[in-house]
Amino acid sequence: MRATLSELGQSLSRNKSMTISLVVTMTVSLLLVSLGLLINSQVNRTEKYFGDKLQVQVNLCTKNSPSTNCIGGVATDDQKAAVKAALNDNPEVKSFDVRTPTDNYERARALLGQSDSGKAQLETLGPDSFPESYFVTLKDAQKYDGVVSQLSGMDGVGNVNSLKKLLGPLFDILRNMKWASWGIAGLLVLAAILQVSNTIRMTAFARRREIGIMRLVGASSWHIQLPFVLESLLAALISATLAAAALVGFMYVVVYGYLRDTLGTLTTWVGWREAGLAIGGTTLLALLLALIPTLVMTRKYLDV
Amino acid sequence: MIRFDKVTKTYPGQKRPALDALDLEIEKGEFVFLVGASGSGKSTFLRLILRETTPTTGRVYVAGKEINKLSSWKVPKLRRQVGTVFQDFRLLPNKTVSENVAFALQVIGKSRSEIAKVVPETLEMVGLEGKGHRMPDELSGGEQQRVAVARAFVNRPMILIADEPTGNLDPGTSVGIMKLLDRINRTDTTVVMATHDSSIVDQMRKRVIELEGGLIVRDEARGIYGYQN
Numbered sequence: 001m002r003a004t005l006s007e008l009g010q011s012l013s014r015n016k017s018m019t020i021s022l023v024v025t026m027t028v029s030l031l032l033v034s035l036g037l038l039i040n041s042q043v044n045r046t047e048k049y050f051g052d053k054l055q056v057q058v059n060l061c062t063k064n065s066p067s068t069n070c071i072g073g074v075a076t077d078d079q080k081a082a083v084k085a086a087l088n089d090n091p092e093v094k095s096f097d098v099r100t101p102t103d104n105y106e107r108a109r110a111l112l113g114q115s116d117s118g119k120a121q122l123e124t125l126g127p128d129s130f131p132e133s134y135f136v137t138l139k140d141a142q143k144y145d146g147v148v149s150q151l152s153g154m155d156g157v158g159n160v161n162s163l164k165k166l167l168g169p170l171f172d173i174l175r176n177m178k179w180a181s182w183g184i185a186g187l188l189v190l191a192a193i194l195q196v197s198n199t200i201r202m203t204a205f206a207r208r209r210e211i212g213i214m215r216l217v218g219a220s221s222w223h224i225q226l227p228f229v230l231e232s233l234l235a236a237l238i239s240a241t242l243a244a245a246a247l248v249g250f251m252y253v254v255v256y257g258y259l260r261d262t263l264g265t266l267t268t269w270v271g272w273r274e275a276g277l278a279i280g281g282t283t284l285l286a287l288l289l290a291l292i293p294t295l296v297m298t299r300k301y302l303d304v
Numbered sequence: 305m306i307r308f309d310k311v312t313k314t315y316p317g318q319k320r321p322a323l324d325a326l327d328l329e330i331e332k333g334e335f336v337f338l339v340g341a342s343g344s345g346k347s348t349f350l351r352l353i354l355r356e357t358t359p360t361t362g363r364v365y366v367a368g369k370e371i372n373k374l375s376s377w378k379v380p381k382l383r384r385q386v387g388t389v390f391q392d393f394r395l396l397p398n399k400t401v402s403e404n405v406a407f408a409l410q411v412i413g414k415s416r417s418e419i420a421k422v423v424p425e426t427l428e429m430v431g432l433e434g435k436g437h438r439m440p441d442e443l444s445g446g447e448q449q450r451v452a453v454a455r456a457f458v459n460r461p462m463i464l465i466a467d468e469p470t471g472n473l474d475p476g477t478s479v480g481i482m483k484l485l486d487r488i489n490r491t492d493t494t495v496v497m498a499t500h501d502s503s504i505v506d507q508m509r510k511r512v513i514e515l516e517g518g519l520i521v522r523d524e525a526r527g528i529y530g531y532q533n
Contacts, residue, residue, distance in 0.1 A: 218384035
């Protein structure tokens with residue numbers, strides 16, 4: 001073991017620049033993979049968050065509604081009954097709550113009263129400026145299209161909002177970010193695999209005399225391969241540690257320092273648990289990235 | 305100790321076999337010279353004994369093992385029974401004489417105490433006592449070859465293969481190396497030596513096997529380098 005460790009030391013000092021470039025490539029690729037995992041967790045988390053809460057909001061006509069469904073002014077009782085009946089009959093609808101114009105006015109007062117401009121806006125508004133609304137909970141939050149299109153066309157319905165639809169672009173951005181980071185990570189992982197292979201080949205060439213003698217005197221394949229395997233594993237562990245440190249820094253500065261503070265009301269953000277899982281996954285990936293090409297290449301170049 | 309049973313070896317892309325239906329037996333403790341022109345099949349013969357290659361047809365037995373049937377993980381064990389010396393010494397330039405010899409034991413997992421005991425004994429046997437701390441480039445060619453012999457013999461193999469061990473040495477130094485190989489042979493170690501050095505073969509009067517075009521054209525018990533009239 002002493003001899004193997006001394007060979008490892010010699011090999012590392014001889015391959016300093018190769019090892020450093022390998023560590024840098026692996027670190028960046030692992031970091032991108034872990035960011036991809038984190039974004040994936042965020043997408044799941046956001047979907048779950050809004051999936052639980054997202055409802056379709058049906059606002060009936062007020063006296064000022066611009067919709068063509070509102071030519072007759074404020075929604076009549078018949079129109080209200082028709083909308084309620086449509087909601088009751090729709091198989092996608094789980095339940096719905098009614099919010100009166102007064103309820104809506106009180107909520108607006110609470111929200112707008114927080115700022116001066118909001119207070120100024122309130123002066124021109126009264127309860128009759130607000131519609132009667134139905135907050136519809138769907139059986140499947142993803143299937144909002146049917147309900148929205150059905151209700152949008154009904155007389156007395158001012159507008160139908162689906163927060164899911166509004167937040168669609170945000171989901172698209174998150175998904176694209178996830179695929180972009182995984183795509184780049186994939187390319188870098190490929191680069192890392194090639195670099196591991198290259199390092200092995202160069203080290204095997206630099207040590208061809210020792211390896212030749214080891215073979216001749218009857219050293220086992222495993223004994224010949226061990227310094228190479230240890231070298232790759234060491235590079236992988238250093239890379240995984242650096243990538244983990246960078247991810248912890250990202251969590252601390254971006255997620256906890258910014259997103260949770262400033263955009264905390266938008267959604268719930270990923271936490272240390274998800275970061276820990278991403279770090280565990282990438283550490284495992286780092287070990288595989290180092291071990292598989294090393295074993296393949298050492299078999300090719302160092303087999304007895 | 306070594307047996308070739310109708311061994312033919314044809315390398316990929318070659319029409320003519322390097323060895324052609326070779327039948328041969330070398331007993332334990334024999335000293336055999338392998339002679340023949342370049343390309344006659346000497347190197348292939350030695351590579352087969354070391355199981356660096358396998359025969360295309362036929363069987364090769366080394367130290368009781370049929371090398372064709374030997375799985376690759378058992379090859380190192382076979383090679384521990386076969387020491388090898390080359391014309392170009394193949395010493396590690398960054399290791400001392402002792403470290404070069406010890407290397408052969410370290411890589412097969414021998415204990416430090418055993419290495420500390422055996423290495424000086426072997427250096428003394430090859431006539432390098434007191435030179436263990438020297439670097440290879442501080443030694444003469446003959447001394448470097450002695451280090452290579454020490455490394456090949458330190459694990460006390462049953463067979464010693466020497467591929468042109470005197471090819472880079474002057475005649476006087478070559479005699480010293482041959483005396484050393486003869487001494488090793490007298491410990492009941494089988495020695496197979498490929499050589500072009502006629503004077504050595506003629507002086508030693510050991511068994512001579514001559515190869516030509518992959519065939520044995522001569523096998524004499526106490527032969528000389530050239531044909532005897």
